[in-house]
Amino acid sequence: MDKSPAPSIYDPSRFVLVGPVAAGKTTLFNALIGRREAAMKTQALDYEDGIVDTPGEFFSHPRLYHALINTIADARTIVYVHGAIDFDYRLPPGLLDVNADKRLMAAITKIDLPGADPQRVEALLRAGGFSAPIFQVSVFRPETLVPFKRYLFEQERQNDHEATH
Numbered sequence: 001m002d003k004s005p006a007p008s009i010y011d012p013s014r015f016v017l018v019g020p021v022a023a024g025k026t027t028l029f030n031a032l033i034g035r036r037e038a039a040m041k042t043q044a045l046d047y048e049d050g051i052v053d054t055p056g057e058f059f060s061h062p063r064l065y066h067a068l069i070n071t072i073a074d075a076r077t078i079v080y081v082h083g084a085i086d087f088d089y090r091l092p093p094g095l096l097d098v099n100a101d102k103r104l105m106a107a108i109t110k111i112d113l114p115g116a117d118p119q120r121v122e123a124l125l126r127a128g129g130f131s132a133p134i135f136q137v138s139v140f141r142p143e144t145l146v147p148f149k150r151y152l153f154e155q156e157r158q159n160d161h162e163a164t165h
């Protein structure tokens, strides 16, 4: 007898976290799925609760883009993650250009750190043409995750609503 669970109405990959090495993707992923452990270096795609965590190398090395592009193609929401102490623009042109059925947003992480300048990072992203919503977060300041999560999950509910009506 087939014991596999009934197919979920949700895609296996609703959200994908992408961004440079050490940006804080896994730390954010763990916070979103309620995993209480320190992030280890990500070696491969990690799927949990409809969220996909990706290794920074997929983003930083053009020869690995194909893996990232396939993952992005399957996701409905793409979260670009960038550290608040990283003042280099790193988005490759076109990589996160998404069609109308996808949502793009950014999380500027580590805003608790001394030397963090989320405003400067936000300006950098805007100057590079990133026009989607940007949230400033720190896993050490849970209140900063509230608006980020509200937007993330609210838009998913809207998508589900649209999909079923």
Ligand SMILES: Nc1nc2c(ncn2[C@@H]2O[C@H](COP(=O)(O)OP(=O)(O)OP(=O)(O)O)[C@@H](O)[C@H]2O)c(=O)[nH]1
Binding pocket: 019, 020, 021, 022, 023, 024, 025, 026, 027, 028, 039, 040, 041, 042, 043, 054, 055, 056, 057, 109, 110, 111, 112, 113, 137, 138, 139, 140
């Ligand atoms: N202070 C502070 N440190 C953070 C925060 N988020 C992540 N870090 C730290 O930043 C480092 C890298 O975090 P990861 O979550 O492993 O980064 P990643 O983007 O998953 O990196 P890769 O898996 O290599 O692509 C770790 O030492 C984290 O503890 C934050 O909000 N505040």
Ligand SMILES: [Mg+2]
Binding pocket: 025, 026, 027, 039, 040, 041, 042, 053, 054, 055, 056
């Ligand atoms: Mg990681």
